[in-house]
Amino acid sequence: MVKTARRAARAADVADTTPAEVSSGRNTRQRRALLAVMAEHPDFTSAQALHQRLRDKGESIGLTTVYRTLHALTETGLVDSVRDEGGRQHFRARPTTEHQHYLRCRLCGFNVPVASRALERWARTTAADLGFAQVEHVVELTGLCAQCQARGAMSE
């Protein structure tokens, strides 16, 4: 996943960070700034647009760092990412209140919220039939996204 994210970031912009920055306090502050900007605009947004919003707020942050931070946040589940038809990624802060299931790519960490009404109904009725209350569930779907499948086919 990391490899993919780095490659995408490098293609999109010149490198503006050093490895030493990764574990520094600056990194934490940039994460927080990015999440704050995303919280203001709950819709899916491109990395470029998020980068612009950060710059508008006077945050000195490179596009490469925005990409890297977004991918790290996607990995930890704080951010959702989707791709448009052109393969461009869009990001949003994962809503914390709404119950949602995700399909996640094992290779690149790309993840999409999925419809789960049938699953929710099944969980509710199955639990109720067995006399359970306050039932919770965790369902994780993983696979290979279309782009990783295409990459795999190309390299064969």
Ligand SMILES: [Zn+2]
């Ligand atoms: Zn993938």
Ligand SMILES: [Zn+2]
């Ligand atoms: Zn559910």
